[in-house]
Amino acid sequence: MPPMAIEPQRLKVAPSLLSSDFADLAGELRRIEAGGADWVHLDVMDGHFVPNLTFGPPVVARIRERTRLPLDTHLMIENPERYIGDFVRAGSDLITVHAEACVHLHRVLTQVREAGVRVGVALNPHTPLSLIEHVIDLVDLVLLMTVNPGFGGQRFIPQVLPKIAAARRLLADRGLAGRVELEVDGGVAPDTAPACVAAGATVLVAGSAVFGQPDAGEAIAALRRASAG
Numbered sequence: 001m002p003p004m005a006i007e008p009q010r011l012k013v014a015p016s017l018l019s020s021d022f023a024d025l026a027g028e029l030r031r032i033e034a035g036g037a038d039w040v041h042l043d044v045m046d047g048h049f050v051p052n053l054t055f056g057p058p059v060v061a062r063i064r065e066r067t068r069l070p071l072d073t074h075l076m077i078e079n080p081e082r083y084i085g086d087f088v089r090a091g092s093d094l095i096t097v098h099a100e101a102c103v104h105l106h107r108v109l110t111q112v113r114e115a116g117v118r119v120g121v122a123l124n125p126h127t128p129l130s131l132i133e134h135v136i137d138l139v140d141l142v143l144l145m146t147v148n149p150g151f152g153g154q155r156f157i158p159q160v161l162p163k164i165a166a167a168r169r170l171l172a173d174r175g176l177a178g179r180v181e182l183e184v185d186g187g188v189a190p191d192t193a194p195a196c197v198a199a200g201a202t203v204l205v206a207g208s209a210v211f212g213q214p215d216a217g218e219a220i221a222a223l224r225r226a227s228a229g
């Protein structure tokens with residue numbers, strides 16, 4: 001499979017499987033693929049970095065067999081450096097680690113890139129953007145959490161909006177706007193997505209706003225329509 005395209009000029013929707021029917025992942029993947037999803041967002045949780053558990057590399061490998069969509073793997077785990085190889089072998093196209101979970105963030109980001117996949121860095125809602133100021137030129141994607149990570153279906157935190165705008169400015173100042181995606185995750189729905197996009201987001205992660213709807217294609221289209229104006 002060719003390397004995942006990074007195109008910050010085009011708005012992308014990445015449904016989060018966290019809100020899908022885990023007993024029918026193949027069916028859920030068909031539903032979002034037919035519905036026009038750009039990427040699949042995979043929330044990996046360890047019960048330490050976040051207070052929830054989800055799935056690991058074996059499940060990601062089976063997901064890889066069932067979809068051609070790029071796999072956007074979001075590691076909400078401590079010591080992510082131990083598992084990068086496993087998630088690459090499982091078929092992830094992009095691996096995002098949390099800055100808060102990495103003592104040696106530069107080393108971990110470099111490890112992901114050298115493993116041959118795209119690399120992202122994530123920040124929790126309260127974490128200042130300055131934490132990634134000196135590594136931003138190493139990444140393909142910045143993920144700003146708009147809920148406290150751990151669960152789907154939470155309320156969007158509007159206080160993150162100025163951080164999205166600041167991240168957009170930082171990318172522009174560094175000449176990275178054309179090659180680094182700015183992803184938002186948590187409580188993203190047709191009523192909250194427009195402010196994220198206006199602030200500079202280029203990738204919308206949406207769990208309940210897609211899988212909680214009877215028609216996933218219409219839900220994805222509603223996110224795009226709302227954000228277009």
Ligand SMILES: O=C(CO)[C@H](O)[C@H](O)COP(=O)(O)O
Nearest residue numbers: 149150152153186187207208
């Ligand atoms: O990372 C996450 C939670 O930690 C999920 O991706 C996110 O919360 C998506 O769910 P929803 O759109 O329902 O908020």
